[in-house]
Amino acid sequence: MTISIKTIVYIALSAGFAMLVSGCQPVQAWERGVLAKPEMAIDPDPLETTLNNHIYFSKEASNGGHSATGGGCGCN
Amino acid sequence: MGTVPPAAVAAVTEQESLNTMKSRSLLALTASAMALPGLVPAVKADTPPTDTSLSYRISSYEEDDLPREYLLAGSRERYDITIHQFQVVTPVGENYGLTFNTSYESMSGASPWYAVAPFDGEQSIVMSGATIHEERRDYNLGLRRYLNNGSVGVNVGASDENDYESWNGGIDMERHFNNDLTTLAGGFSYSSDDINPSDAALFNRVTDENKHTSSAFFSVSQIIDRNSLFQSSLNVTRHSGYLTDPYKLGDARPDSRTQIAWSNAYRRYLTNLDAALHLDARLYDDNFGINSLTLDVSWHQNVGDTWQVIPRIRYYSQSQAGFFTPVNDFSLGGVFNSSDYRLSAYGALSGGLQVQTTLDDFTVSFALERYVTDDSYSLFGGETSPAIVNFTRMSLGLGYRF
Amino acid sequence: MKDNFHYPFRAMGSPCEIILRGHDETFCRELCTGFESEVRRLEKAYSRFLPDSITSTINQAAGSGSPVNIDEETLRLLDYADTCYAQSNGLFDITCGSLRSIWNYHDLAEKQCLPEQSDIDKVLDLVGWEKVERTGNAVALPLAGMEIDFGGIVKEYAADCIAALAEAAGVSSGMIELGGDIRLFGVAGEPAPWSLGIRNPHHTDKPLALLSLGRGGLATSGDYERYTVINGQRFSHILNPKTGWPVSGFSSVSVVAQQCIVAGSAASIAVLMGKAGEGWLAELGLPYLCVNEHGDISGTLSAR
Numbered sequence: 001m002t003i004s005i006k007t008i009v010y011i012a013l014s015a016g017f018a019m020l021v022s023g024c025q026p027v028q029a030w031e032r033g034v035l036a037k038p039e040m041a042i043d044p045d046p047l048e049t050t051l052n053n054h055i056y057f058s059k060e061a062s063n064g065g066h067s068a069t070g071g072g073c074g075c076n
Numbered sequence: 077m078g079t080v081p082p083a084a085v086a087a088v089t090e091q092e093s094l095n096t097m098k099s100r101s102l103l104a105l106t107a108s109a110m111a112l113p114g115l116v117p118a119v120k121a122d123t124p125p126t127d128t129s130l131s132y133r134i135s136s137y138e139e140d141d142l143p144r145e146y147l148l149a150g151s152r153e154r155y156d157i158t159i160h161q162f163q164v165v166t167p168v169g170e171n172y173g174l175t176f177n178t179s180y181e182s183m184s185g186a187s188p189w190y191a192v193a194p195f196d197g198e199q200s201i202v203m204s205g206a207t208i209h210e211e212r213r214d215y216n217l218g219l220r221r222y223l224n225n226g227s228v229g230v231n232v233g234a235s236d237e238n239d240y241e242s243w244n245g246g247i248d249m250e251r252h253f254n255n256d257l258t259t260l261a262g263g264f265s266y267s268s269d270d271i272n273p274s275d276a277a278l279f280n281r282v283t284d285e286n287k288h289t290s291s292a293f294f295s296v297s298q299i300i301d302r303n304s305l306f307q308s309s310l311n312v313t314r315h316s317g318y319l320t321d322p323y324k325l326g327d328a329r330p331d332s333r334t335q336i337a338w339s340n341a342y343r344r345y346l347t348n349l350d351a352a353l354h355l356d357a358r359l360y361d362d363n364f365g366i367n368s369l370t371l372d373v374s375w376h377q378n379v380g381d382t383w384q385v386i387p388r389i390r391y392y393s394q395s396q397a398g399f400f401t402p403v404n405d406f407s408l409g410g411v412f413n414s415s416d417y418r419l420s421a422y423g424a425l426s427g428g429l430q431v432q433t434t435l436d437d438f439t440v441s442f443a444l445e446r447y448v449t450d451d452s453y454s455l456f457g458g459e460t461s462p463a464i465v466n467f468t469r470m471s472l473g474l475g476y477r478f
Numbered sequence: 479m480k481d482n483f484h485y486p487f488r489a490m491g492s493p494c495e496i497i498l499r500g501h502d503e504t505f506c507r508e509l510c511t512g513f514e515s516e517v518r519r520l521e522k523a524y525s526r527f528l529p530d531s532i533t534s535t536i537n538q539a540a541g542s543g544s545p546v547n548i549d550e551e552t553l554r555l556l557d558y559a560d561t562c563y564a565q566s567n568g569l570f571d572i573t574c575g576s577l578r579s580i581w582n583y584h585d586l587a588e589k590q591c592l593p594e595q596s597d598i599d600k601v602l603d604l605v606g607w608e609k610v611e612r613t614g615n616a617v618a619l620p621l622a623g624m625e626i627d628f629g630g631i632v633k634e635y636a637a638d639c640i641a642a643l644a645e646a647a648g649v650s651s652g653m654i655e656l657g658g659d660i661r662l663f664g665v666a667g668e669p670a671p672w673s674l675g676i677r678n679p680h681h682t683d684k685p686l687a688l689l690s691l692g693r694g695g696l697a698t699s700g701d702y703e704r705y706t707v708i709n710g711q712r713f714s715h716i717l718n719p720k721t722g723w724p725v726s727g728f729s730s731v732s733v734v735a736q737q738c739i740v741a742g743s744a745a746s747i748a749v750l751m752g753k754a755g756e757g758w759l760a761e762l763g764l765p766y767l768c769v770n771e772h773g774d775i776s777g778t779l780s781a782r
Contacts, residue, residue: 039352039376062360062368064311064337072269074240108561114639
């Protein structure tokens with residue numbers, strides 16, 4: 001039986017939500033060292049993100065994400 | 077003398093030492109201790125940069141040739157682009173940070189011009205002829221002011237290519253709440269673009285058109301526990317003016333487009349593996365009739381103290397625009413139509429790997445990505461264009477702080 | 479796996495040590511140098527033996543009528559002292575230093591006699607946290623001869639400060655010991671436990687108990703090193719600020735808490751309470767170990 005991409009995507013989304021719903025715990029102020037690590041940033045590599053956004057913007061119909069879209073280009 | 081027990085090892089479990097804080101006395105002592113300034117580490121929620129950093133990246137982007145069976149006329153070779161990016165981030169005084177970004181792209185290659193119904197076999201795409209050569213430059217300057225509980229930023233930018241010029245500016249701000257556990261951010265940007273297609277007279281293209289774009293976003297970030305955080309953002313964009321692609325024959329699009337994107341990001345550090353998991357999901361909708369889903373998973377694995385290996389998978393799927401047809405419909409007259417593959421229904425899967433290392437004040441990185449589209453990857457029904465593209469991208473980056 | 483990095487030094491009148499796990503030597507050395515300066519900063523700020531310290535400045539202004547302006551850190555430390563005073567029914571009192579003049583153990587041991595009650599009563603007039611005047615960011619000691627002393631708090635506070643700095647720097651796992659007060663720290667999710675020993679007050683070379691702890695603070699209070707024998711009776715150097723007399727009951731109390739400062743205050747308060755201290759500790763809910771004057775051991779950390 002082949003599993004379609006659709007099924008995989010739906011499973012991934014549900015697993016994602018389940019992880020979040022597993023609850024927030026109070027984080028003591030002295031426990032935040034890990035959150036400051038560069039690999040925990042929302043955007044650890046801005047040049048890579050800008051490049052990817054630019055490429056996907058010119059090859060796909062979608063636009064937008066975590067910030068207001070920047071300048072334009074003739075590529076779309 | 078008293079009894080001395082044998083030196084037994086008493087394991088104090090995390091639970092015991094964390095205690096359930098049932099005692100009011102203990103709660104009072106702990107709360108008072110937590111208010112002591114030394115016990116609150118400086119978590120860089122958002123602080124001005126302490127060093128100046130320079131970053132450079134060179135990337136090579138190559139699209140796969142159009143499969144022979146779809147080509148009706150023109151060049152099969154699609155875009156090859158070399159991109160140079162350069163960034164400087166530097167502190168200004170005690171409370172400001174300045175960021176300057178510039179990029180230079182040089183591209184050559186052909187792109188789909190129009191599509192006709194195949195009369196024999198599958199050849200339907202007519203590509204543009206001789207390969208073009210174009211350059212694009214862009215610049216952006218941003219200034220950020222850091223305050224006690226957040227920051228405010230402004231930025232201005234411009235871009236320039238043979239046939240396209242853009243001016244843009246934006247402002248954004250963020251504020252921390254709840255002992256820095258929650259951050260709200262929002263911003264607005266505006267861009268005004270002038271379009272002057274090449275070879276306008278030769279191909280009877282429009283000249284001197286304009287388009288402008290306004291975009292606003294709002295986001296909430298929340299620290300969930302000591303190892304994870306979450307961010308949700310909403311981004312609304314409106315384009316108006318000339319939105320048609322002047323290089324595609326018979327392409328006619330509405331003069332306004334409203335887009336909305338809802339993005340969610342989850343970051344989790346796995347301490348036993350010394351790695352961070354990144355999950356990103358975005359839902360998109362616009363009034364051209366296009367919906368899309370984007371899922372991005374990456375694994376940031378630390379290797380030793382100076383290396384990081386980051387494999388990544390991205391899944392993307394979009395539905396088609398209401399006025400998309402795989403074959404141009406030249407009979408429609410003034411009604412909207414486009415055979416642009418970027419408005420068709422398809423899915424894309426891409427896999428990438430990035431490796432980076434730090435040596436004193438230098439960072440070196442290398443990245444590779446392979447992006448493949450197929451209509452069988454699509455979540456949505458609809459029509460696909462045979463001209464959907466696959467590409468390979470390689471990047472080499474260098475960074476320096478001082 | 480990298481070896482443990484050891485960084486011994488001397489501060490606050492005691493031998494100190496920092497141990498870091500999981501990082502290379504250069505990184506550890508750089509961090510520890512910074513940590514040592516932080517300990518010294520606190521020593522310089524709060525030692526009653528240094529004439530320029532914040533403590534000395536406040537004590538020198540006692541009875542002058544002019545309040546001394548203090549910084550945020552001092553303010554919060556005074557708040558903490560106030561919480562300890564409230565939670566101990568007034569037994570934990572940072573103004574009890576004035577009683578030292580009455581209880582000069584060297585003299586008393588030589589003469590083999592106890593101080594006169596009338597003398598004690600006179601000095602008791604200078605003792606009492608409730609007498610300290612605090613307004614906004616200023617503090618004033620209304621009577622000349624009054625003094626405050628952060629000695630019972632600052633060492634444990636320093637250990638917690640270093641722990642916070644270390645975790646902000648991303649240290650995987652580590653330990654700081656400042657003269658017997660210990661704090662474990664680190665960002666590793668499941669740190670390999672540390673084996674800590676609680677010193678036996680009656681047989682100082684044989685540990686009373688060995689604890690296996692991953693994170694948190696361990697502090698010990700007691701008079702096992704500070705007592706004098708007069709007329710065949712043992713007198714602790716730890717004084718009850720209400721009666722002016724030494725406490726009796728436990729020769730050593732050790733407590734485990736998330737913060738070293740909380741562990742230290744809990745242990746001190748238990749010792750000050752004398753026999754009633756054990757009941758108080760049991761209700762507090764923190765793991766503890768008590769050794770009484772006869773050497774009997776009790777508490778949740780004993781006999782596991």
